[in-house]
Amino acid sequence: MAFFLVVATIAISLLAWYSFNFLQSYNKARRIGLPLIFSPFDPWGLFWMLGGAFLGPLLLRLPFGLGEFVNHIKSDWYYLNRNALHQKLGPAFILVSPNRIQVVLGDGVAVEDVLTKRHKEFPKLPELYQGLKVFGNNLETAEGDDWRRHRKLTVPSFNERNISSSNGICKSNIVWRASLTQARGMLNSWVSAGKSGVTCTASDTMTVALHVLTAAGFGKDYSFQPSESRDCTVIKGEKLSFEVALGAVLDSFMGVVISSAFPTASEFLAKYMSKKVDSMKFTVTEFKRNLREMIEEERAVLKTKSSEKSNLMSALVRASDLEGTQGDGKRTLTEEELYGNLFIFTFAGHETTANALMYATALLAVNKHVQSWIREEIHSVIGKSLDTESWEYEKLFPQLKRCLAVMYETTRLYGPVIALPKSTGSTPSTLTIQGKEYIFPAHSDVMLNMVNVHHSPEFWGPTPGHSAQNAGSSRTAQQAPKNSCSRPMVATYPGQPGLEFALERKFVAVIASLFQRHRVQPVPQPGETIEVASKALSEAIEDSECVLTLKMRYPEKARLEWEADT
Template sequence: MAHPLLLALLILPGGVLVSSVWGVVRNYRAAQSVGLPIIFLPISLTNLLWMMLVRHVIPLLERVPFGSGYFTRFCYTGWEFKDKSRAHVEFGDAFITVTPGKNWVYLCNAEAVSDVLRRERQGEFERPVEMLAMLDVFGPNLSTVHGRDWQRQRKCTAASFNEHNNAIVWTESLHQARQMLNYWKSAGEAGVRTTAHDVRTLALDVLLSAGFGKSFSFTAAQSKTSPSGPLSYRDALALILENAVLIFAIGPRVLQRLYFVPGLGRLAQATVEFKQYMIDLIDQSKHESHVRDTQANLLTSLVRAAVQDKQLSQDEVLGNMFVFNFAGHDTTAITLAYTFMLLAVYPEVQEWLAAEINHVVKSDDIQQWDYDIFPNLPRTLAVLLETVRLYDPLLSLVKVSEHRAAILTIGDKEHTIPAGTRVLLNLNALHTHPRYWGNDGHDWRPSRWIKTVPGEGASAGGEELITPVKGSYLPWGEGLRACPGKKFAQVEHVAVMAAIFRDHCVMPVKEAGEDDAAARLRVLNVVNDSGMVLLLQMFHPEKAALQWKKRA
């Protein structure tokens, strides 16, 4: 008689194969009823094992004759970045991928996308719960709850996103950017290879100041922390954010049981100490007699909701403190990293940007740069808008009508989408499709956002921003689930650009045998060597050294 373990090892792969084949057959039948072009993928993109292996497997498959085609083109998370709008130009505004797990409708039609987002208010096309559950690291939060729970939490957090807080963001961003610039200039002609890391420091310090009332020095953060001993609030959070994928995958409780594993002990300590820091901040705010009268930041808004209004539990406060740190930090830091690299590649855009900043900002004293100049910098904001158009940290928004079929109208045709089918709003395709952005939609050209107006326009220069076709540009989402930190992010990015590029410029450090054009092309290749980790980001930003100089 065969050994039971051996028998199980023989049966298990067969069972997986049969289950996969049956899943594909079932899903293919469902897809046929939708009436959209069908692309068959033999592996589910949400398969955890495949997600871990795919970056190593795909390059190998591309080298063999049978490895090309739809499999290597579409069968990995983040293929949308490389493909841009090509698939939708080829297959149409919508197509459906059939996998052993779920069927996925990819949508690139501005009118249909706007309709999907509008209908979320009616309980249709909501966020898939299982795809967001990993964000419940410290407790339920605005990103993971639905219905009345979402409405309650949104009301409790909305008060912190106001113009008073934006003014704090503006001032802190100017202050942090100047410190970062001085640090970069100290590297001299050798340049810095730490751009992506340094902007993480800046973004974290701005977030902690405006959101939690905690001030930190950018310069002090460059010193190495001790590999042992207690972690500060800032260092604990920084360590958690740098290892978010691992924490999401295994959870903080399991991580804490693995403290003895090399490399995990310090991270486990960070999760424990950060949670305690958050609890201490909550307790401190509870006992501040002026908490009701102070201008709200995120922390005070959450504490008021929990202590005075009895609207949030402590776990919900902790969960929202973490998720706003995560969502507000990584997206901002990634976007800043892309922007600095791209400006180094395109010196003419730097000059265009600096011309506006110098036209609007007359004083050399950065302390005199009040927040009220923000609306007068449309070019500076356009640099951000163009960067997230092409390098949006979120390549897509996923919606689902979980319990009933839904009608999706594309042009003059209606398609019945079976319950449980994932509808993916393909942001990267929308942001590059020639229908909305012209034949140069794949090019980074911030000036596309600016139009000249007669007489005195929205700014002193007679320029203002264009408004894209509704539904064609959604880096901060739209409708019910639009990002509450949109203005926060815009103010921060504009302030950082103004503080740095008014008097300074950036260029790639040339390697042996390179001229200026070759160096810029190499940096552009570093920028485009990007893909999804948890968000879209450059795989090797350290390969591009950037040098900073005073503008002549």
């Protein structure tokens, strides 16, 4: 009897605590004056993060729509819902859960206001950025004066005019050249697959993105190898090359983020997945070792005053050690901050480039009219016979506007960032949404719904491209103005100077290389027509998920055939 009394007391206490927290969240949210939706679970609570994948499908089966809240707290609900919830509830609404309220903001003007004018009023949500500090504080995790210091030192590294004084090589030209080299190798591999097509587009574009980054970011050149023939085996205890260490860290970065941001989850993972956690820690250690050795080598070269390198690492080392050193001998970037910035730019650039190329090639296979449209431009600007070794960046890149427009349309519809987490910090913040002012209380989450912004009919017209089948018909790709391209209304990579700048060069170089002399189409299954294969490919594109960034859930379903012009 005493045992049941103890259990009942604990249960009642937990229920009372839960109800009190939920009521507090409700009272806090209703005073704002926006529509409310409710969830019994904190979407960022450890319970839901660890058990949501199992519980979600079960809860959705509850009668009378009781489990509908699951569709509003999954990590990728922004993409899955597109703008349907905003069409129903308006430009902003609030998700209420125990211990947390989330203002979901989908109005483009208000989102742009938060991003461009309100750094102090709407700081980053600290707990979600903690995992990005795994190698050190960086531009993405810094705030306030610290953020301005990081930005001042990192932005010049991406400046088109920032060239090596000794050799005059423009950084964009380095990105351009590396992209062309990698694209040639990848295309040769794809064409050799013949009628059977390739299913490794996603992993191969990851390789291309990785190798362009190692060349432009660290001065390390690697030849393209198809993912099926690459040996990236990690053997604990053996020294890893920079390429293998970086690739392994990027592949396991979700685990790195969780272990750094959520120590309790890290303990759970370490207990039940000890081998994977040990391997992850080893690759992180090896990546740091490689970075340390490369930075020491760069510093030694800088002391001789004869450095001819022009890459991200050399620029940051110079900015930290030479331009920023004060009379007290302190560097403007600490060693850990140098590591942190090098990695965060590498990670973000790798994911965005690879995903954009994967989606674009698949979309172009479905939308043959857009494929013909960009090929027409490539042939007009470059011709059909000029080898890529002779392509001049300064002359050709500005003229390839249609290729750039395809990048903008791809990242609008399938951009890597589906939502940006902000907060109100320790004080309330005000924001005007469609002419009405709202006051958000302190310690409120503010989620910037980038998917809604980039799909909103108010800004993109009545057919803003909700599926792969009509993506090529929406206005950005088809209406590239004579002098500039229509880019997404809000920057796809806010806070990361140079990422969009670098992505443009990489994307255009690769796409122009692929389509100068070749076409791509989906490979029909036995007995299928090309129309049925195109529909299946569209469905595979739409079936995407967000694991840090948006990507296709089953990219191997995109079987693509590349054939040369006759």
